[in-house]
Amino acid sequence: MQVIVNISLKEGVLDPQGQAIARSLNDLGFQEVGEIRVGKRIVIEVNEPNRARLHQRVAKMCETLLSNAVIEDYDIDIPDGQ
Amino acid sequence: MQVIVNISLKEGVLDPQGQAIARSLNDLGFQEVGEIRVGKRIVIEVNEPNRARLHQRVAKMCETLLSNAVIEDYDIDIPDGQ
Structure with missing residues (x-):
């Protein structure tokens, strides 16, 4: 799936990339x-x-490798109809 | 909003970052x-x-700065209830 x-x-975590894009726009x-x-x-x-x-497995992947729990949040979406 | x-x-565009993450997982x-x-x-x-x-304005931002039309697609979502 x-x-x-x-x-x-x-x-609250600073996002310098976002700030740079906003200024450019x-x-x-x-x-x-x-x-x-x-x-x-x-x-x-x-x-x-x-x-x-x-x-459950994807949450484990997020906690193990995909996200940095100190500064990042993760959100898991499993689209319907698969 | x-x-x-x-x-x-x-x-069809190669994604080496995705491949590296898949291998690590x-x-x-x-x-x-x-x-x-x-x-x-x-x-x-x-x-x-x-x-x-x-x-219309956000599509213009995508075409001007946010996306690279040669290798990337963009998708604009304006959540309801704002």
Whole structure:
């Protein structure tokens, strides 16, 4: 099944990449742009038909390798209809 | 309003970062992991109350700065209830 993992910086953690993009957009004439936060969107093919077990295994992957628990949050989305 | 922009590599474009993560997960015992593709998830605060105009402006931002049209696709999500 396909799983989407969104990794985002925790609230309060500085995001210099987002700030740089926001400033560039302002400079390019997009004055309506305010704060920008940049995260990762990881699409994973996992050979696990049981949704509950799939969620549990992907959470373990996030905690082991995909996210840095000190500064990042993760969110697991298993799209329906697979 | 808050807008979510997902930037992903086009199909067929090699994703060495995704391959490295997949191999690492396999080595860590997650044998059920297959292909992984890594993209960006950009959350933007935009001061534009009109949804149609908002979508149009964010598409322009993607084409101007946020995505590389040669190798990347973008997808714009404006969550309801704002």
